[in-house]
Amino acid sequence: MRDRERRDAGYRPQLVLQLRGGARVRGPEHYQHSIIRGVRLAQIAAELGPELPALQRLYPDGIARLWGSTPTQQVNNPKARALRERKAGDRVLFYADKVFYARARILHLFRNQAVAKRVWQTDDEGQTWEHIMALGAIEQLAHAVPAEPVLRQLGLPFPLRSLTLVDADGYDSILPFLPNVPGLGSSHGRTVRKRMGRKQFFRVLRQVLDESSDGSAPGIPLAMLWAVGRTAAAAEPSSHADTLTSLEAFLARHGGADEQSLLPPLIDSGLWGHKQAQEWEIDRFGFHGGRASSASDAATSDLSADVAGLLADVDMRGRAVAMLSRALTSNVDRAAVLAQVGLAGYDSAAGTLEPNLFTLTSPGNPAERQLVTIDRIVRSSRHAKAVKKLHDHRCQICGVRLETRDGYYSEAAHIRGLGKPHDGTDDLSNLLCLCPNHHTQFDFFALYIDEKFTVRRTSDDSRISALRRHPQHHIDQAHLRHHRRFCGLPK
Numbered sequence: 001m002r003d004r005e006r007r008d009a010g011y012r013p014q015l016v017l018q019l020r021g022g023a024r025v026r027g028p029e030h031y032q033h034s035i036i037r038g039v040r041l042a043q044i045a046a047e048l049g050p051e052l053p054a055l056q057r058l059y060p061d062g063i064a065r066l067w068g069s070t071p072t073q074q075v076n077n078p079k080a081r082a083l084r085e086r087k088a089g090d091r092v093l094f095y096a097d098k099v100f101y102a103r104a105r106i107l108h109l110f111r112n113q114a115v116a117k118r119v120w121q122t123d124d125e126g127q128t129w130e131h132i133m134a135l136g137a138i139e140q141l142a143h144a145v146p147a148e149p150v151l152r153q154l155g156l157p158f159p160l161r162s163l164t165l166v167d168a169d170g171y172d173s174i175l176p177f178l179p180n181v182p183g184l185g186s187s188h189g190r191t192v193r194k195r196m197g198r199k200q201f202f203r204v205l206r207q208v209l210d211e212s213s214d215g216s217a218p219g220i221p222l223a224m225l226w227a228v229g230r231t232a233a234a235a236e237p238s239s240h241a242d243t244l245t246s247l248e249a250f251l252a253r254h255g256g257a258d259e260q261s262l263l264p265p266l267i268d269s270g271l272w273g274h275k276q277a278q279e280w281e282i283d284r285f286g287f288h289g290g291r292a293s294s295a296s297d298a299a300t301s302d303l304s305a306d307v308a309g310l311l312a313d314v315d316m317r318g319r320a321v322a323m324l325s326r327a328l329t330s331n332v333d334r335a336a337v338l339a340q341v342g343l344a345g346y347d348s349a350a351g352t353l354e355p356n357l358f359t360l361t362s363p364g365n366p367a368e369r370q371l372v373t374i375d376r377i378v379r380s381s382r383h384a385k386a387v388k389k390l391h392d393h394r395c396q397i398c399g400v401r402l403e404t405r406d407g408y409y410s411e412a413a414h415i416r417g418l419g420k421p422h423d424g425t426d427d428l429s430n431l432l433c434l435c436p437n438h439h440t441q442f443d444f445f446a447l448y449i450d451e452k453f454t455v456r457r458t459s460d461d462s463r464i465s466a467l468r469r470h471p472q473h474h475i476d477q478a479h480l481r482h483h484r485r486f487c488g489l490p491k
């Protein structure tokens, strides 16, 4: 917030060049711990004391991204100046092994020895990293930026030896070296990415999933589902993504994948946006007027704007979720994953009931929800009775009529389920008369009905039968199409 006020007041950000440090000072370990995984505010609440509310506002998910510097006895070396003169709103470039590999924005600065000791312990000399930056808009650069030309431009020694603050003019002068936003990048001769359409999205998604299916990035489908869940929550405010599940926590829970390794392929492919990068550069290019606040953007998803736009449509989401669910490794609890990211119901044509029927199974672990699907056997609505009567209880797929002591038994299946996210209607054009076996298969997307009313297997599109029809039973093609999308089919 403070940052935005500065920006509004015409504040021009400076740039902090931050050494990550090598193994001797546990740099890689610290980076992984307090930047990538983040620090739970709950665990340092006592040490934070009066800083706690400010950090809670900055990190609504309760996980802070912190980086610290040890104190210096000097008063006028570059490190002392940087510690003294850097401000919230300034940018940070992380440096290691002669490249800049990540960037971030300073949200808040504070000095707290107890927090530093708790998070990073002490170094060999008994010092701790007590000058702390609370960071936001953290972006692992998909392609690391060689540091030498940047430092030369700034008139600084290479390799970088110290925490260094670069003034706003200096920062402006090195912008051409940094990756920036597609579209805005043209000013530096970079290619402009074309808008991603529906076909291209599914092609790219398929490609990214295929490339990660060798086990190189098992978290890709998880990260995508997490992001699709955020988009679903934005498209449908009543949906119930667990807003407390950060991507890191979610990944750690389901496969131990590491966010840092997932971001480059997702960003390179264009599936995930440069939202954070945009946030970085927009104000530099004077594009900030009228933009939504970054905080609310970050809360919705990390998908690129094009992809988020496509997935605002429930049918497109259904198809994407079907592809992603299938790409999950077998040890993943699919229903639990979908429920946690607010996509419960996407794995059945019936959908789920409203969240008051989600039950907490373990009080210590609120994200662990039990999925409750709508009972497939529809209460005898007027339309359900009508469809069974029209077909005389014969299954529209196999023609079987189940005999019972008291007559025949069949089930009325909603093509587009009544539950979330389908929100189908209870009328004849949305119903089929099916035997219990085919009803189950239809609900769990084992089979679908094509435009010519041929019943086919989802696995290989092979024909099962022609759908048996009745002249007085009109079936809405739009409902069948919705069901096919959730099967993962293109149309």
Ligand SMILES: [Zn+2]
Pocket: 395, 396, 397, 398, 399, 400, 434, 435, 436, 437, 438
């Ligand atoms: Zn049947």
